[in-house]
Structures are given as C-alpha cells and as structure tokens.
Amino acid sequence: MTAEHVNPLRDPTDRRLPRIAGPCSLILFGVTGDLAKKKLIPAVYDLANRGLLPPGFALVGFARADFKDGTFAQMIKKAAKEGARTPWSETVWKQLAAGIRFVPGEFDDDDAWDRLADTMKELDDQQGTGGNHAFYLSIPPSLFPVVVSQIKKHGLAESSKGWRRVVIEKPFGHDLASAVELNRMVGDVFSRESVFRIDHYLGKETVQNILAFRFANGMFEPIWNNHYVDHVQITMAEDIGIGSRAGYYDSIGAARDVIQNHLLQLMALIAMEEPVSFNASSLRLEKQKILANARPPARMDLHTAQAQYVAGWAGGEKVRGYLEEEGVHEGSRAETYAAIRVDVSTRRWAGVPFYLRTGKRLGRRVTEVAVVFKRAPHQPFNKNDVEELGQNALVMRIQPDEGVTLRFGAKVPGTTMEIRDVNMDFAYGGAFVESSPEAYERLILDVLLGDPPLFPQHEEVELSWKILDPVIAHWKQDKEIDTYPAGTWGPPSADAMMARDGRTWRRP
Template sequence: MSLLSNPLRDPKDRRLPRVAGPCSLILFGVTGDLARKKLIPAVYDLANRGLLPPGFALVGFARHDFGHQEFKALIKKAAKDGARTPWRDTVWKQLVAGIRFVPGEFDDDAAWQRLGDTMRELDEQQGTNGNHAFYLSIPPGLFPVVVSQLEKHGLAQSDNGWRRVVIEKPFGHDLASARELNKIVGGVFPPESVFRIDHYLGKETVQNILAFRFANGMFEPLWNSNYVDHVQITMAEDIGIGTRAGYYDGIGAARDVIQNHLLQLMALIAMEEPVSFKASSLRIEKQKILANARPAPRLDFHTAHAQYVAGWAGGEKVRGYLQEEGIPQSSTTESYAAVRIDIATRRWAGVPFYLRTGKRLGRRVTEVAVVFKRAPHQPFAKHDVVELGENALVMRIQPDEGVTLRFGAKVPGTTMEIRDVLMDFAYGGAFVESSPEAYERLILDVLLGDPPLFPQHEEVELAWEILDPVIDHWARQTSIDTYTSGTWGPASADEMIARDGRSWRRP
C-alpha cells in the first residue's frame, strides 16, 4: 500500500505513516459484538495499512474456554467479516504470531496470574517491551472490577514500559456514579493513561468540524448570535434496540447518546478557537462550553421523551419497544429524547441548541444544522420570498458524509422569484483517499498515546451535570409519550420546538 494513500499518516510529515511502537492490545470481552464487529476488524485494517509493528500482540480475555487454535480461528473470521481493507494472508500471518487467549472469570485470581504470565511471555517473544493497553469492551458495571484486579495483580504499572486503559461509554449512570468511576480508575491509572472512548469523535466528519470552522475565513465571522438563529444536532436511527435489551433498558436514549455523542458535537460546534490542536488546548475550550451549558429552565416545555410503538420501517412491519424481547411491560425507558440547551457565553447567548436522538425513526442520519437568521427581504415583494426558508449550513456526519449549504437563489424567468437551493459537498466525491473507520483511528491513538479525541473526566462530569436534571425530571413523570415506528418522533417533540417558533429539520 502506498504511504501517500494512507489516511492515517503522520501529520508532521505527510509522507510518513503514524506507526505504533512495540505493544499489545488486551481485549476484555473479546467474544462480544463490539470486539467481533469493530475492534478486531480495526486491528486487522491497521496492520494491513502498515501501522502496527511486526511484534504487535492481541490478547483475548473471556470466560469461554477456547483452545488457542479455536480462538485464532474466531479472530480470523471476525477480521475477514468486518475488514474494510483487502484480505492478505501475509498480514494475517504476521498478526497470528502475536495472538493469545486467556480464559477465566474476573474474580478468578488464577486467570489474572495467567494474564500476567502471558504479558511477560509477549515481552520476551514478541518484543512488546512492557507496553500493554487494556481495552474494557465489557458492561459498565464491570469496569471497577477489572481495574481493581489489574491493580491487585500488579498489571496496571510497569517499570520498563507503559500501561493504558481504554473504557467504553457510558462513563457512569449519572454524575455521582461517574465521579465514583473516575475516582476508582484515577486511583490506579494516571490521567494520561486513561482513554475514554467515544467512537463518534473518531469519525473523520466529526473532526472536520474543527477544520471547517478554523481553516476557512468565510464562516467564523458569522458563527455567533448576531447571525445564527439556532442549531439542531440530530442522531437518528431507523433500527430498534435489537438484542440489546439488557443494556438499553434503564439506560435510554439520553444517557446512551446525548450525554456523550451529542454534547461532544455541541462543544465542537460552539467552542472558541483553540491555541493549537493539542489535547490540552482542545480540552480547555470544550470544557468552557460544557461548563456554561444548561438545559432550558422550563424542562416541561423544552424536553421530550418517548418510546416507539409498532409501525412500518424499511417496508416491513416492526414491533414496538415494549414488545421487544427482554423489555418489561412496565418499562418507561425512552427510545427518543430531545432537549434544548442554552449556552451562557457572549458568542451564543440567546441561541438555542436543540439536541435529539431516537430509534425507529424515518431514516439513519447524524447531522449538525446551523440555521441562520432570516434576511429582512426589504427589496422583495412578499410573494417573491414567501416560501423562502432560513439559510442553513448542514454538516452530515453519517451516512453520505459531507456539507450542504441552503440559500436563496433567483428562479430563471422574467420575475424576481426566489427559491431555496442547495450547494452540496460530498466527501466521497472530493477525496480519493478512503476514510479510516473510527475505531481504527482511536485504537491507533491509544497505542501511540495520543489523546486529542478522548474526553477526560472533567468533560464527562460536566456533561452529566447538564443531563442529570433532565433525567430526574422525566423520572418524576408517571407516563411516557409514544411515537409510531418509521416516523420522526413524538408530537411532544414538535410542540417543544414550536413553542420557540421553530420546527425540526427533515433530514
């Protein structure tokens, strides 16, 4: 593969790839969906791009009692099924030499001793030099257990290398639990060794928000309350909860998506220009936004939550949330959540940010829409512009990644009639380089010790401070609204934004 075609090459020298040094990645929960569908394929793709060292090792830890050959076959199948780069036997041969499996339960001291023996073996045979990253692809309730066991058995520190821990969201269930989790993890690993994964921050289109805002002089002067009317941030899914009832029920859409993905997107849209793109500089500016952001004061007016009921999606009849396998009939967990956030800064005072997410909606889409104030239209007759909408800049995160600008243009003819038109930029048509999958970028950053895309505990706790009052408000209600599968959410969400004289975009 040409180094010039490598989308993860070294930013300091565009000719050189960012190659990880000698190390291992230890996957807890290696047989789970995330590991099989995302993490293992990402590791293979990194190796195929030439971004992992020859001595790289992959260790699986799980309760299953696999033989080593059986485990290697499982890894091979997962890599083949999910890889985004072509399969090459030479790459697999390099990877398989460093694959190991450690069976055991998390409360089994003997299993942790076997893991320690395996790590030392890899240091000697693969040359990993004491460098090991622990990826916790496990239920959140087990995070403290694993971290404590790593400390107890002396695996969290090393005299001759680095140790890092990777934690998947959600980071706690509320502010109190997030603080407790951060205390536990921070008592074992130093801050620079803790990587909290929010896979949305690894998407190229999310990172492009920073490039779009700060590399182009034409938009930043308009990026404030003088010109922006409001901002809508949407993450819609057309699927239901599937087999995730055990995780999803009791978590809900707000905790699952708004607390992390959408508030992080909001921070990137609203933050001031950082002095550099170093992790510390980005973190400072994002924290300023989160510290000054709060839900609108009238939570009964400016929030909405609901469950999907049976309907049609993708041309098929689908069941409602309460009919999903494993969901109790008494559940009031929301599958749709919307909230208005106000940011008390000079730039954004008076500009509402509307965040919404839901399952079983009209289509799968994630986007940020910056909607500008209407022009006064003084030179035009009323009928010339009566149908003209607001100018809007829409950043599409997924799918069909790109940027759309909506503005008014004259309709050909002898009269001065204005109509909305779209100027569209698509990543797929503008760049010949393929975008790396989010987990590729994030795993590589972990192995490199590069933290810009990972929220630190201050950001996590600030996000919970924003969301906790909303969740507490919903918990005091005795019923939950509903919406038909395949639609764009409940009537209460439309009423919520209509109270401000606005309406939701139809993506």
C-alpha cells in the first residue's frame, strides 16, 4: 500500500477503522485570509478526500468580501487544489461543494449575523448537520471580542440539539492580563470543553512522538533526570524574514510569537511526568505541573537575549535588515531573535537549565529538542584520545527532517584509541510507509470529533505568560537591542548567555 493511500488518522482503538467526524459544519471567520487559503481549506479537502468527513459536512465562510454567484466556491476550490496534499478528485470536490455557503458582512453587522443564523438552520435541514457547528476564528486577536460577543448576542453558542464549539488561533493574548481577559470573555459564551485553542505545533506527528518516545520505551526513563541530563536546548529557527507579517510581527516580537506557546509546550512535554493515561485531563495536569514550577532566570541580564537581524546573506542572496522590511516602524524595538533560560523546580529537573531560542533569518530552518547529557564521571583515556569527543545528546527533530538522532562517542578505526562523536539516526520518512497528516488536518478533525488532548486549556496559557511576562518587562527597560547579520545563528549576547554557564549552543 502506497503512502498516499494509507490513512494516518485511523481510529486509535481499532486500526482498521477511520475516525470519521459526524454531521457538522465548520464556520470560518477570516475565510479570505492567508491561513484559511494556505492551511485550513486544503486541510478540509484532504480530510474529505481521506473519507474522514461525512457526506453532509458543510463549510461556511463569513467575510466582508462581496462574492458573486459561484465565485466563493471557486475561491475555495482554487485554494484546495493549490494546497492539498492528497490527489485531486472531482467526485470528492462535488460532494464538498454541495455544503459550501458564504455569508457576507462586517463583524459588527447584526443583519449579517441574522443571515448566518438562517444559514445554520438551513444546513441543519438540508445537509443534516444536526445542530453541530464549530466556529473557527481565523482572525486577528483584536477582533475576537466583537465576534465572540456577536455569537453570544445572536444565541449561536447554544442549541437545543447538537453541539457548538469555538476554535481560537494563537496568540492567546499579548500578556497575562490580556490572556486572562480573553479567557474570561470566551468562557462567558462557551463551556470549557467547547473551547479549542489551536497550537498547530501540537498537531505535528513528531511532537506527539515525544510522548511515545518517552513512555513507550524502557531505556530512556532511567536517565531522564538531573542525575544524567546536563541541560536541554529547544530551538525553532527560521531562515526567512517576516515577509508580509510586519503589521503583526512588529507589535508582538519573537518571544510572544513562539516561546510563549510552541517552545514552552515542547518544554512541558519533555519535562512532564508520565500521565496516568493519555486522555486530555491527564495530559494537561502533567503539563500544568511543569509550567507551574517553571521559572524565568533570576538574572534577566545574564540569561536572556533579544536581537534584530540586520542586512546579510541568506540562501546565497543579499537580504535586507528587519528595520528595512516593508511595514516595519522606524526605530522598532520588536525582537526577531529571543533566547531565555528556564529552570524547572522539581525533584527530577532541579539544576537542569532549559534553554529556549527562536529567530528569523537564521542559518537554516529547523525545529528541534536536544537533550544534552553529562559527561561520563570517569574516562580512562588519554586527553588526546578524547579531544574530539563532545557530550552525548539525544536530538528530536520536529521539522523539516523529522526524526531522532542519538550522538555518542565511538572509536575511530586505526591503531590508536581515538574517540570521536558519531550519530545514530532515525528518520520518519524511511521508517514508515504511512504519510504524516498535516498538523491542521489532525487538529480540525479533533475539533469536529470533540477530542481535546492536543489543545491547551486556559490554565496552561496563563502559566506560560507568567513565565514570559517578566522577561518582556526586563527587555523594555533596555535602551538598545542587540543585532545579528541575516544568515547567521544569532547575536553575541546569546552566545555570552550560554558561555556564562560554561555551555554553547548546538549548531543544528
């Protein structure tokens, strides 16, 4: 069976059966935006093509655009064709197209919301959606309040039959206070179990493999602690600049964009204790324990770094600096690189620092978690024999070359006892015939199924802001921001931060 014909989203309780969503609709706010066109619409088509959506599934777009007859469906078709990961099928498209609807209007237009309510009733009658509707807020966070309040005002969050759910894209606030207010506002309209906060990184197969790697194998757990682990490095590096996201990025920066959600979630998965089961409540409980006991560095000036990229070379081309990017405010202090040390105050991890870093215009695109182990307490070799031997490391590659690498020392062939680092490598693409589903496929299907393990609850969001807020506050006091040339691996301040602890950053 070829990879494209293998269903990677089968029922985990019976590998022969697919996890098919029941009758329902997905209502997309921001349907004309880049996220919807590039990720959400293709993911919906791929789910339909895999046979994971019911025949009566409906897709509703809500936007201020004025589509003429049939042009909205054509826009959906174009986006699906361009972004789909499965082969194109006109039969699948015709079935999907039968449930496509569009509601024009502004978010503060009560008449438009009345039309949306009528459309939902029509779908219940004609498509058999049975009162099951998910609202997907693919919109800027500043618009969340008006959309959520309109959903409440027009009674769309409640129904005498079926379920109502809401999907919120990150960022979940811009600090702790705003996150608390956002959670309060959404909680006034939807029940806890009906709120799905999307962190697309948690939908990646390789992120979920962290749990399988740790708890399905007996060889790693005995050394997964401060007796053997020296430190952990979590990196999300991008080789591209900000592109067309200046309006968003200039107001938020790298730390809020990536560390608060993606990297702290990865840290929690690496550090958490074994859950009693893999249901949503058990997983969240263990992650929350880690985030509740995680602390930013006591000396922000010594163990944090922020910087902006300046002009340099990337991919063999000369590229401009952040302040020269279109749409960036003159004198902007938004960081494009952020690094922090986090300490987890538990028996398992006391004394083991977690170093988190992210940046734009770095040497290459890579996301990885590196667990770096302590050196052997005694090495019966001459100093020259081990001068090229580093520390053992276990590296989990999230993207783009998904897999796991184990670095250890081995003897170089020859007459002398020379020991050098070597890698043992596992690659997803070479080990499995199943094609990994795109993250949004998995997450959208989980929303429609009401399966919440991969979605952080508001407690995790607020705990993450408690870790990051003091760092942001410290950076605001700095009069200057460090810089690094595009195409390099970050600023001198980040290297100095590691050097103070007698460590260096990995070169992915």
